[in-house]
Amino acid sequence: MNIAILSNVNVTHVINEIKKIQEFDVYTPNGYGIWLEEIINPFSELYNFEPEVVFFLLDGSELFERLGFEHALERLEIIVNKAKVNKNIHFFIPEIDVWDKRIIPNDELSQGRIFEEAWNKKVYDSVSLLSNIHVIKLKSIVEYIGRKDFYSDKLWYLGGIKFSNLAVKYIIDEIKILVKAYKKERKKVLIIDLDNTLWGGVVGEVGVSGIELSDFKEGRRFKDFQNRIKEMKETGVILAIASKNNENDVKEVFENHKDMVLEWDDIVSKKINWENKVVNIKQIAEELNLGIDSFVFIDDSPMERELVKENLPCEVPDFPTDTSQLNNFAIEIYRKYFYTLRITEEDKKKTQMYLAESKREELKKSVKNIDEFLESLEMKMKIWKAKPEDVSRIAELTQKTNQFNLTTIRLTEAEVLERMEDENYDVYLASVEDKFGDYGKVLLAFVKKNQKEKTAEIENILMSCRVFGRNLELQFLEYIQERLEKEGIEKIYGKYIPTAKNKPAEDFYERMGYRLIDSKDGIKTYEQDIQNRTVIRSYARLEYEN
Incomplete structure (x- = not known):
């Protein structure tokens, strides 16, 4: 994973420790005074490196003392504007701490404190507007371990190193936690x-x-x-x-x-x-x-x-x-x-979703057969092509779905965005609800089209375990096939790549009438002439957005 570290002070000791983490390829510019130039210049080594995430380890006192109130806030505005045009990069901007050591009267408010509050407010305002801006809580670390332990006067005067060795430990831990949250690897x-x-x-x-x-x-x-x-x-x-x-x-x-x-x-x-x-x-x-x-x-x-x-x-x-x-x-x-960077609508509903599932299980026990159960749920499935506000949930589905996941391709938010912005890709998402409640966004498909050859490849279809056993995955693909046919596609290809957990998806293409054309090391490749597709039984009322 490519991560970049930019700072206005010497953070060589932080970089050295981060480089020891095997999963990270780390970029930092030669010289800590050129962090802003790296951001501004679209042809800089930073952008050539193609980082997924950029961490700004900015020292608030240096920002304030060297640039002053207005100019420092202008630097923040530049970062925010660059985030707007580089949606495939996630920017972690710090809550800053300003240790204003100037001698002032007791009853005079520190200008450093005013600057600190203005900066931090703007950071959080930006987080609410842009999905690829997040916070690295340096101020919170300072408050936790104390300024005397976070900063090192000796290292500062000897080598321009502001953060103590203890601070480095906490900063590294914070970066690891934030990367894990960014990759949506939290437990359930x-x-x-x-x-x-x-x-x-x-x-x-x-x-x-x-x-x-x-x-x-x-x-x-x-x-x-x-x-x-x-x-x-x-x-x-x-x-x-x-x-x-x-x-x-x-x-x-x-x-x-x-x-x-x-x-x-x-x-x-x-x-x-x-x-x-x-x-x-x-x-x-x-x-x-x-x-x-x-x-x-x-x-x-x-x-x-x-x-x-x-x-x-x-x-x-x-x-x-x-x-x-x-x-x-x-x-x-x-x-x-x-740990999570943000709370989604899915997160807010999660407990109610699982409580509703217990009511479904009670209904299941009271009916004669599975067909009667599925009909009595009164399901509705809504399908649409993914929108920017769906990116977080889509990335989460690719990271967390294991059982019904045909190729188990894990994607970051940046990689999801790349597919959504590629005219050759269609990204389909579906939500499901029934008379007991809303399951949320639970089905996802990535389809890569070749209009010249009139073919399409299903890169992956995955489905949350919440809606297993309802034939929804078949109905979802059936609808995608109808859309592709209207766009002139004549043949569809798909793959099943086995993992330790995705056995429930193994026969998906066969249930849809696809022909097996290759099988090697457990990896199966299928094709389907779109005009000869299988008609399946549907239990959900279908809605298509736009």
Whole structure:
């Protein structure tokens, strides 16, 4: 992955550490004073390098002292304008910290403070307008470790190096977290224990009124912990419970304890019984139709954690022995496993989507056969050619979809944009809803056309596991075929490339009547004469946008 680092101070020690990370190819200009020229010049080495992301490690004090208020803000405006015309590059602009060391009277407001606030406001305003501008929170790191530890006067006066070795460690960690979030590699499910985890004490022994959960003293640490978990849920993290307990006792806590932050319906899957937790976690995975490697398990018991670690491929962080650290522990869990650059509409709806799925399962049990079930869902599928506001979700689908993913091509937002702007590509997206709720944007196709040869290649079709078993993937391709035929395409090609997880997609083209024309090392190539395509049974009412 190509990343670039630009700075107005010497950050050689940061660059040296980043270059040790194997996944990164790093560009930085020769000389820290030419960062602005690199951005302005469209033929600079920066753009020749073709970075996916650019990190600006700008020192606020140097910006303010050398350029002054207005000129420094003009530099920020230049960065924003370059982001507008380079949509395939993601720019991480810093919250800056200005350590104004000038001697001024006590009651006089520091001009550095005013500049700092103006800069940071403009950065966040730009984030809200452009999808390829993000924040690197240098100011937050400074606040966390303190200015005396973040900056090094000795390194500054000796070599123009502003940031201390401790600061470098935190900056590197921040860059790794941001890149992971940019690549949408976060986990999906947080499974939590209850006794001595969500609250203090064992509810079966001390009762609802006896547990530690309050606005003060010991109980406050657990309430703060719940607040952070609730906030994670609001970013799209799916919550589940695996607890050895009596469900009636637990439900009473959720419904009647005045200091409970989490609500019963915040939890998508609840395994509250005396069963082995490995078994319970497997059942949660089956219910949610998600891989266990996308789970994070939190439990105060070392024995339970070790059992899960030995038997399942989920993440199992150590639980703090000092529960006063629970709040920090929750923040660490979020940053390490669930960090996200932005919240999408899909994220906001995620818990409700999974709760609706349980109602569908109840309906499924009450009908005679699968056809009756699918008809009774009253599904509606809306298909459209992808728009700029879809880019984030499209990239997320390519990164996270494993089971129904024909070629498993992983794409960044920049790569998605390249395809959308290529006149030879069609990028189709579909959302689905039924009488229980909205599944969101769940089907995606990349089609590369050759108008001269009157052929089209399906680069990939993928579908979220939320809508498995509904024939929607067949109806989706059927519609794409109709569109291609209207555009003069006569033959379609497609591939299936096997992975450890995409077995459910293996027979997709065969179900659509495509002919197998090549098979080597498990990779299958198919073709279809578009006029001879198979007619499939449809269960969803179709709408096409534009």
